[in-house]
Structure formats: C-alpha cells, structure tokens
Amino acid sequence: MEFFDIFVSILGSAVRLSVPLLFTALAGLFSERAGVFDIGLEGKMLAAAFASACAAYVTDSAWMGLLAGIGVSIVFSLVHGFASITNRGNQIVSGVALNFIALGLTVVLGQAWFGQGGRTPQVSGEGRFTPIILPGADAMREVPIIGPLYVNVISGNNILTYIAFLMVPIAWWVLFRTRFGLRLRAVGENPGAVDTAGISVAWMRYRAVIVAGFLCGFAGTYLSVAQSAAFIHNMSAGKGYIALAALIFAKWKPVPVMLACLLFGFLDAFANFMQGKSVPLIGEVPVQIFQAMPYILTCVLLAGFIGVARAPRAGGVPYVKER
Amino acid sequence: MRPLHIRNSKGRRLSLDPSTVPAIELVGIDKKFGPVHANKNINLGVAKGTIHGIIGENGAGKSTLMSILYGFYQADQGEIRIGGRPTVIRDSQAAIAAGIGMVHQHFMLVENFTVIENITLGVEGGPLLGQSVDRARVELQRLEKEYGLEVDPDAVIEELPVGAQQRVEILKALYRGAEILILDEPTGALTPAEADHLFNVLRILRDQGKTIILITHKLREIMAITDTVSVMRRGEMVATRATAETTVEELAELMVGRRVLLRVEKGEANPGAVLLSVTNLTVKDSRGVTMVDNVSFEVKAGEIVGIAGVAGNGQSELLEAIAGIRKPTSGEILIDGQPVAGLDASRRRDLGLAHIPEDRHHMGLVLKFEEYENSILGYHRDPKYGRGALLDLDAIRADAEEKIAKYDIRPPNPRLKTANFSGGNQQKIVVAREIERDPKLLIVGQPTRGVDVGAIEFIHRRIIETRDAGKAVLLVSVELDEVRSLSDRILVMFAGRIVGEKTSDAGEQTLGLMMAGIAA
Numbered sequence: 001m002e003f004f005d006i007f008v009s010i011l012g013s014a015v016r017l018s019v020p021l022l023f024t025a026l027a028g029l030f031s032e033r034a035g036v037f038d039i040g041l042e043g044k045m046l047a048a049a050f051a052s053a054c055a056a057y058v059t060d061s062a063w064m065g066l067l068a069g070i071g072v073s074i075v076f077s078l079v080h081g082f083a084s085i086t087n088r089g090n091q092i093v094s095g096v097a098l099n100f101i102a103l104g105l106t107v108v109l110g111q112a113w114f115g116q117g118g119r120t121p122q123v124s125g126e127g128r129f130t131p132i133i134l135p136g137a138d139a140m141r142e143v144p145i146i147g148p149l150y151v152n153v154i155s156g157n158n159i160l161t162y163i164a165f166l167m168v169p170i171a172w173w174v175l176f177r178t179r180f181g182l183r184l185r186a187v188g189e190n191p192g193a194v195d196t197a198g199i200s201v202a203w204m205r206y207r208a209v210i211v212a213g214f215l216c217g218f219a220g221t222y223l224s225v226a227q228s229a230a231f232i233h234n235m236s237a238g239k240g241y242i243a244l245a246a247l248i249f250a251k252w253k254p255v256p257v258m259l260a261c262l263l264f265g266f267l268d269a270f271a272n273f274m275q276g277k278s279v280p281l282i283g284e285v286p287v288q289i290f291q292a293m294p295y296i297l298t299c300v301l302l303a304g305f306i307g308v309a310r311a312p313r314a315g316g317v318p319y320v321k322e323r
Numbered sequence: 324m325r326p327l328h329i330r331n332s333k334g335r336r337l338s339l340d341p342s343t344v345p346a347i348e349l350v351g352i353d354k355k356f357g358p359v360h361a362n363k364n365i366n367l368g369v370a371k372g373t374i375h376g377i378i379g380e381n382g383a384g385k386s387t388l389m390s391i392l393y394g395f396y397q398a399d400q401g402e403i404r405i406g407g408r409p410t411v412i413r414d415s416q417a418a419i420a421a422g423i424g425m426v427h428q429h430f431m432l433v434e435n436f437t438v439i440e441n442i443t444l445g446v447e448g449g450p451l452l453g454q455s456v457d458r459a460r461v462e463l464q465r466l467e468k469e470y471g472l473e474v475d476p477d478a479v480i481e482e483l484p485v486g487a488q489q490r491v492e493i494l495k496a497l498y499r500g501a502e503i504l505i506l507d508e509p510t511g512a513l514t515p516a517e518a519d520h521l522f523n524v525l526r527i528l529r530d531q532g533k534t535i536i537l538i539t540h541k542l543r544e545i546m547a548i549t550d551t552v553s554v555m556r557r558g559e560m561v562a563t564r565a566t567a568e569t570t571v572e573e574l575a576e577l578m579v580g581r582r583v584l585l586r587v588e589k590g591e592a593n594p595g596a597v598l599l600s601v602t603n604l605t606v607k608d609s610r611g612v613t614m615v616d617n618v619s620f621e622v623k624a625g626e627i628v629g630i631a632g633v634a635g636n637g638q639s640e641l642l643e644a645i646a647g648i649r650k651p652t653s654g655e656i657l658i659d660g661q662p663v664a665g666l667d668a669s670r671r672r673d674l675g676l677a678h679i680p681e682d683r684h685h686m687g688l689v690l691k692f693e694e695y696e697n698s699i700l701g702y703h704r705d706p707k708y709g710r711g712a713l714l715d716l717d718a719i720r721a722d723a724e725e726k727i728a729k730y731d732i733r734p735p736n737p738r739l740k741t742a743n744f745s746g747g748n749q750q751k752i753v754v755a756r757e758i759e760r761d762p763k764l765l766i767v768g769q770p771t772r773g774v775d776v777g778a779i780e781f782i783h784r785r786i787i788e789t790r791d792a793g794k795a796v797l798l799v800s801v802e803l804d805e806v807r808s809l810s811d812r813i814l815v816m817f818a819g820r821i822v823g824e825k826t827s828d829a830g831e832q833t834l835g836l837m838m839a840g841i842a843a
Contacts, residue, residue: 177451177453179447179451179452182440182443185433186436186444189436190432190434192429192431193432193433193441196415197431197444197446198419199444313435321395
C-alpha cells in the first residue's frame with residue numbers, strides 16, 4: 001500500500017495548498033458576480049498576509065492577525081471600489097495598481113519596522129493557527145483506506161482550512177438563496193435593471209467588493225500565520241492569478257470553484273512530490289515541468305476546453321445611467 | 324380651456340374636464356443638458372383610466388421627459404403632481420412609491436434570471452428568497468389572470484421571445500403596484516402579432532382603471548390605441564388632441580413642423596438589364612439552421628424589388644449572403660453578370676454593389692468615430708481619400724461636408740462623434756455613404772428603422788431617385804407599408820423561402836396572410 005500512502009499524502013498537501021486559492025477565488029466570485037473585475041486579488045492577499053503577520057507578531061495572537069489581515073484587505077477593496085465604482089475608472093488598471101502597491105509596500109514597511117530584509121519576525125505558539133486533530137483520529141488510524149484519509153486529509157488541518165471549505169456552501173447559499181445574493185448577481189448582469197428597481201447600484205457593488213476583501217483577508221492570513229510562520233517577500237507568488245483562472249474555469253459557480261481550486265492545489269502538491277524523483281521510462285524530469293503544470297493547464301483550459309465560459313454580462317463595465 | 328369629451332374604444336365616455344383631477348400632471352417642467360434644452364416648459368395632464376400617447380421625432384425630448392417622471396433626472400424647474408398632489412421624484416424608488424411603473428425601450432431585465440426573479444428583484448419582501456418567492460408566485464398568478472399577461476414564471480428571460488419579455492416588464496411594474504404605466508417605444512422590437520397582443524393588454528389595463536402613457540414615433544400606433552395624444556417637437560409640447568378628433572396627417576405635420584408626404588410618389592419603373600441574379604441560394608446560420616432555403620430571384624436595373632416578411636424569416640441572412648458577409652451553403656449569386664462566390668464584401672463593392680445594412684449600430688457605423696470617418700467606412704481605400712497607407716483628411720472632410728449638405732445631416736459637423744447624432748441622422752450618414760458611391764446595385768435592409776418621419780421621407784425619396792437613375796434596388800423591410808410604397812415588385816419570404824411574388828398594389832391583407840405562411 002505504499003502507493004496509496006503516497007497518494008493520501010499528496011491529497012493532504014493538495015487540500016492545504018488549495019486553501020488560499022479557495023478563499024481568493026470565492027472573493028473573486030463575489031466581486032465579479034457583482035460586475036467588478038478584480039485582478040487585485042493577488043495584492044489584497046499579499047497585503048493581508050503582511051498585516052496579519054505583523055499583528056500576530058506584535059499581539060502574539062493569530063486571531064488578531066486575522067483581524068488585521070481582513071482589515072487591510074478591505075481597505076484595499078475600498079480603494080478599488082472608489083476607483084472603479086465611484087469614479088468609474090478602469091477596473092483592470094485599478095487592480096493591477098493595487099497589486100504593485102502591495103508588492104512594494106509590504107517590503108518597504110517590513111524593512112522599516114523589523115529590519116529583516118522585508119521579512120517579518122517568526123511567530124510561534126498563540127501567534128499561529130496550528131493543526132487541529134479531530135476527535136477519533138487516533139482510533140481511525142488502523143481502519144483501512146478511510147482511516148488514512150481521515151487522519152491525513154480531513155483531520156490535522158488548521159481552523160482556516162475548515163473555514164475555507166465551509167465558505168463554499170455559505171457562498172452558494174448567500175448568492176442563490178438570499179435577497180443580497182439575488183441583487184448582487186443582478187447588478188453584475190444588468191445594473192440598469194437594479195437601478196430601475198430602486199436599488200443603489202454603487203452601494204450593492206461596494207458591498208460585494210467588501211465581501212471580496214473580507215475573504216482575501218483570510219487567504220493572506222492563511223499564507224503567513226497558518227501555512228508559514230512569517231511574511232516573506234511576494235509570498236502570494238501569483239496565487240491570486242491562479243485563483244482568478246480557477247474562477248473562470250469554474251464558470252463563476254461556488255462548488256465548481258472549490259473543485260477547480262482543489263485541482264490546482266493537487267497539481268501544486270504533485271509538483272512538490274516529484275521534486276528530485278524520477279519518472280518511470282523517462283527518467284528524471286526537471287521539477288520546473290511539474291511546477292509549470294498549473295499554468296499550462298490554465299492556458300489549455302482557458303483556450304476553450306471548458307466550453308463557453310460566460311462572464312457576468314456587466315463585468316468590467318462601470319455603471320453610467322443612460323440618457 | 325374647453326373641456327374635451329371623448330370616448331375610448333369600449334365606448335366608455337371619458338371626461339377630460341379640467342376640473343377633475345388628472346392621474347398625473349406636469350407643470351412647467353424644464354430641463355437643460357449643458358447647451359441642449361431638452362424640455363422647455365412642459366405642461367401636461369393625463370386623466371385616470373386613459374391611454375395617452377406622446378409622439379415626436381427622435382430627439383424631441385420625449386424620453387427625457389419620461390426619465391424625469393421616473394426619477395432618472397431631476398427637472399431644473401417645474402412640478403409633478405400625482406393625483407393632484409405635488410410629488411418630488413428623486414429616484415426610481417420614489418417613482419415606484421408614487422405608483423409609476425416604466426417599461427423601458429431596452430428592457431431592464433436580467434437575462435439569465437427567471438421571470439419570477441426579475442419580477443421580485445428589489446421587492447423581495449425579506450432577506451431570504453424561499454418564502455417571498457412563493458408569495459410572489461401567488462400574486463403573479465392573480466395579475467396574469469386579471470390582465471391577460473400569461474408568462475411562465477420559471478422561464479429564463481433569455482429564452483423567451485421579445486413579446487413575452489415585454490410582458491414581464493409590464494408585470495414587474497404591476498407587481499410594484501403601478502397605477503400609471505409609461506411605455507417607451509414599446510413596439511420597436513415586436514412582430515405585428517406581438518404588437519397586437521400588447522395593445523390588447525394595454526386596453527385591458529386601461530379598462531381596469533390604470534393610466535397609460537405611450538411614447539412612440541409611430542403614428543399608426545397612436546391612432547390605433549390612444550385616447551388622447553400630445554405632440555413634442557424640439558423639447559416643446561406643441562399640441563394635445565383627442566385622438567378621435569385628429570388625423571395622421573395633422574399629427575405628422577405637428578411633429579415635423581411642416582407638411583410631410585406619407586405616401587411616396589413615384590413614376591413607373593423601367594426595368595432594364597438584370598443586375599442581380601440569385602439562383603437556388605441556401606444559407607445556414609451559425610447554429611446550422613437553414614435560414615434561406617433554395618431561393619431564386621432577379622433584380623433588374625431601374626426597379627425596386629421589395630422583400631416582405633416577418634423578422635427572422637431569412638431576410639437578414641439573404642442580405643448578408645449577397646453582401647458577402649455570410650457564406651452560402653449552396654447556390655449562385657451574380658452581380659452584373661459576374662459570379663461573386665469567393666469574393667469578399669470589399670470585392671463585391673468594386674463590382675458596383677452598395678449595402679445599407681439592417682442594423683446601423685452593429686454593421687453600418689462605428690459610433691465612436693467622428694462623422695467624417697464613418698462617411699468613408701468601407702471605401703477608405705479609394706485613392707480619392709488618400710495615398711497608400713495615409714489618409715487625406717482634408718479631402719475626406721470636404722467630401723463629408725458635401726454629403727452633409729446634400730443629405731441635410733444635422734448637426735452639420737463632420738467632427739462630431741457619430742454617437743451624438745440622432746437615429747435618423749445616423750441613418751442618413753449610412754445612406755449618403757452608400758448611395759453617393761453611385762452603385763449599380765443597392766441592397767437596403769430596414770432603411771428607416773428607428774428613424775423619425777422627416778428622415779423617413781427623405782430616405783425614401785433617395786431610394787426612388789436611385790432607382791430612377793437606372794440602378795437595381797433590393798429592399799428588405801419588416802415594415803409592410805414601406806415595402807408596399809417603395810417596391811415595384813414584392814417578394815414575400817416565409818421560413819426561408821420565397822412564397823410568392825406580388826405587384827406593389829397587392830392588398831395588405833393578402834401580403835399579411837402570405838407573410839404568416841397561410842396563403843401563397
């Protein structure tokens with residue numbers, strides 16, 4: 001059963017690697033379903049990771065870190081909203097600008113405050129979200145097949161991982177079963193219909209980007225005080241863009257978003273596993289090939305292998321009342 | 324003011340006595356957009372339980388006035404009174420609260436939502452959807468029964484025909500408790516049968532005591548359905564009449580401020596050589612559905628051949644195949660005796676083809692371009708307009724100014740963005756560009772769709788002049804009147820086939836039956 005053990009360990013790692021993607025893709029889901037393209041997910045995640053690491057270090061509390069991450073991420077969201085909703089600026093330009101700001105500002109502030117080359121000091125103990133062993137994990141260990149899956153994949157994750165997967169049904173419920181969700185989806189499809197129904201388009205979109213900021217705060221916090229124990233330069237490493245790809249791949253639907261994030265997480269985990277190993281019949285393959293897989297997959301999928309992905313119709317278009 | 328007494332179509336006597344309180348009253352409404360005076364001191368009263376028409380050319384200020392009523396804009400001056408009470412309408416919410424419902428020209432529906440989701444949007448009745456949707460369903464059934472507005476509440480909007488989408492818009496307004504219903508150009512996208520259905524619904528609504536304001540530039544609709552009518556011209560309300568006491572001619576004159584010929588005068592045709600020959604042409608659309616089915620016909624020099632038919636019966640695809648925009652599956656097209664298979668639109672123009680496309684926004688113009696740029700679109704390779712890769716802007720602008728003068732395009736400014744011209748003037752830009760090429764064969768789709776009366780007359784005259792100059796003209800229009808008054812011969816298309824040929828004096832009834840696929 002050596003093969004099975006390896007598979008389970010890759011799977012466990014896939015789940016952990018997909019968490020930041022999942023938070024971020026769900027953030028994008030709310031924002032884009034409301035008609036606000038958000039290429040700034042990456043920047044929000046990075047800014048949140050930094051804020052969260054700083055706060056966790058200073059207060060020695062992971063929860064304070066989360067709060068700081070969410071706060072900073074929402075501030076970034078509001079800037080994006082101010083530029084693209086209130087002032088009807090180009091949403092892509094605003095998002096890219098925020099990404100650059102986050103990339104630069106985190107290092108500058110990190111260096112100024114801690115003098116460790118842009119890193120933040122290590123946090124430990126209460127400052128981190130640590131793995132939770134679910135009840136019965138020890139007893140389950142000996143059960144064939146289900147046992148190892150329970151112990152290595154389901155159990156032993158930190159609280160943010162469980163929150164991430166819990167967010168999927170919550171996001172679905174909010175979007176498709178509540179008034180807020182109905183209006184949010186409507187504003188991304190035909191803001192004119194929402195406006196003539198007597199609802200403020202701008203306020204609706206602001207609320208959507210605030211939700212996006214909230215979720216990106218979790219993603220960033222996960223990176224710096226759950227997965228790692230400090231902030232390092234550019235630690236989001238393009239995950240915001242991968243999340244965006246997963247969102248499109250999943251056609252802007254919550255459950256497919258989760259599956260897409262798991263797939264990307266799995267590819268990532270597989271690449272890590274293949275490091276330094278040789279492939280049967282071929283021999284050793286440079287690890288970069290595997291690391292490139294998610295990106296190659298993204299290109300292939302987006303090139304049309306997923307059928308027509310219909311984006312929210314009013315996506316990217318600032319709302320102007322027609323004369 | 325003398326009291327007006329008129330009867331509605333059911334024979335009920337309506338009192339327009341000024342002493343009874345109108346359902347809605349506008350007093351001295353004034354609105355400026357920068358230098359444009361969109362509404363000048365508008366006064367209007369509409370009695371409860373009547374259908375009131377507001378007619379005017381494009382850009383006369385009708386839509387602005389209605390937008391003020393619906394809270395999209397604030398009037399600079401003036402007062403709105405609902406049921407006699409002065410009411411401030413600051414936004415759509417306030418309009419809804421005041422009992423005003425609006426059916427916009429471009430529907431305000433979320434296309435991938437269901438009917439019931441669209442209707443409840445904004446009045447969901449609670450933060451959770453489950454129960455409120457069930458309540459809405461009951462209320463909706465009542466409204467549907469009461470007003471003859473049947474729609475499947477669970478159908479997705481984008482899968483419904485336009486007529487049904489419009490019924491959803493009306494239901495939306497009624498669901499919000501509208502007592503006053505404003506419809507902006509409601510028949511623009513409807514088939515004649517759908518328009519008739521709409522009028523029946525409006526009559527029922529009126530008879531149940533709703534007040535309806537109908538904005539249109541189609542005189543026939545005003546005559547067919549309204550009880551009273553107001554005419555707007557250049558931002559002013561120039562007249563109000565009881566519909567029964569006025570005529571199409573009077574209204575047309577009031578609209579444009581001078582007499583217009585509604586019937587096109589033209590001499591006998593002198594058909595010459597065959598300039599367009601279509602043989603066994605079959606065209607499929609992008610979904611693979613056969614839209615043009617084994618069609619053959621000829622158009623000769625000096626005649627106008629009209630194709631009548633309800634929209635969607637293959638006329639558009641036929642035009643596109645001739646113009647070189649869509650590839651036919653089989654069959655042959657000869658322009659001036661030359662087979663054109665394999666020639667693109669530009670090569671076909673070189674052979675003497677000119678094309679006024681059906682949809683000027685989609686195919687005829689680039690709205691963000693300045694007027695002079697559009698005036699040479701498709702002919703920009705002509706050495707007259709430049710050498711090699713460079714454009715001779717002075718020559719192009721001089722040329723554009725010439726066309727502007729000749730076609731009375733207003734405002735006469737070749738540097739103005741095309742989107743800022745009214746519909747009629749935009750169409751004139753296209754017509755001028757194509758006809759002034761002096762083509763052998765002119766193919767025209769919907770030449771006067773969304774165009775005001777004055778421009779219609781002008782465009783019709785140009786088309787006839789083209790014929791009289793010995794050119795061949797193929798005309799496609801869903802306006803039966805237009806086909807009948809312009810054509811020398813009429814071909815009727817139904818389900819992709821030409822089901823018959825008639826002369827221009829064929830009766831409306833005969834053609835109508837053929838268009839419906841009932842008679843041949």
